[in-house]
Amino acid sequence: MSTDLRQFFTTDHVPDKLEPNSYEKFFINALSYTSQKAIDDLTIAFENDETDSMIDDFGNVGLLRYHIFPDIVYLDLEQVILSAFFDKKDIEMKGFETQMEGLYDEQKEIFIEVEGIIPQLKNHFEPIYDEAKDECNDYDYDSNKSKNRVDYYNLGIINFLYTFIDFKNKSKARRFRKLYKKNYQIRAMLNGFGFQFIGGQFVRYDIVNVECESFDDYLDINYGVSNEALEIMANISKKERYNTELLQLEIERQLDEYACVTLSNHIINLLSDALLTENEVIM
Structure with missing residues (x-):
């Protein structure tokens, strides 16, 4: 119809x-x-x-x-x-979103090595992963310190997100990065949706307790500026x-x-x- x-x-x-x-x-x-x-x-x-x-x-x-x-x-x-700039086939999301229990080996009692993180993001990823691990530790509220041992309940309620945009069309990607640097509207739009420009990559990451929040709870998006970003991209891509x-x-x-x-x-x-x-x- x-x-x-x-x-x-x-x-x-x-x-x-x-x-x-x-x-x-x-x-x-x-x-x-x-x-x-x-x-x-x-x-x-x-x-x-x-x-x-x-x-x-x-x-x-x-x-x-x-x-x-x-x-x-x-x-x-x-x-x-x-x-407004890329075709569907030009973009693929890489990375992961998981409960921390999915990254923990209970038999060896250690967190596993995460695969699939590209070399450009390794140095950025590791401290974020360490922070997520710390969120899973048992906590001594009397001393206000971590006990440096895993709380299995926390493994089930701490979610870890680390994703990045994989551009399949490298030529378009180079043109887009130039647009991103030149136009605050595009930067504001992507930042509003949680993306940061790190190591030449657009990365979205977060650590949340699912009992009280989700990954999209605190987005700060100006939709007027984002509409301007669409127009800027479309004017270049036609x-x-x-x-x-x-x-x-x-x-x-x-x-x-x-x-x-x-x-x-x-x-x-x-x-x-x-x-x-x-x-x-x-x-």
Whole structure:
């Protein structure tokens, strides 16, 4: 249905209800550089969402990263936000995300050597790994010191993330690094999504306690600046943009319905509180 209806819509006839620098508008803009199939697949997923709960998932960067993009459009989040410059085949995410128990050899009672870290990042990776190991140690709160022995419970709740972008097209990668250094908008976008430029590589790493936080809890992203980054990349790459009008309409519809439900629930709660107060006064 989406593919057929798309023919009947043009930008002139579809009012844009989203704020230009909003979270939703940024991701719609980024998706416009991926492929028409990816956009249509996501639009159909929104159309078929009878519970209208998908807008909650779409509004969470973590769920975009781990569910919506890989499961529905078969793209990594990084492939989406860099799609104004790179094709899908140009980018692959390397590294790992794991509970620390997956890096611990219980028989030998030691942490294993991690493979797959490229030479340019070895010196950066090792102290981060040591920090993750320290988080797994038993702790003496009386002396405020680590006991230098592993707490097996901590092994199950400490998650360690260390990933980096592997560019398959080296020529494009060199051009992109120059753009990154020249334009603060691209630096701000990647930094906002947790990437640092280390040893000529774009690296995302973190250590979290899963009982109280996740890897995407503290992102600091300016979506207006990120939209400017997309435009800068597209101006250099000359990438084609695909039609996202139906996708935007579906997102707007779910946002409107979500707002209505939220307002209705708020009014119901206010009335309920008022009635309870009145009953208490009468009694």
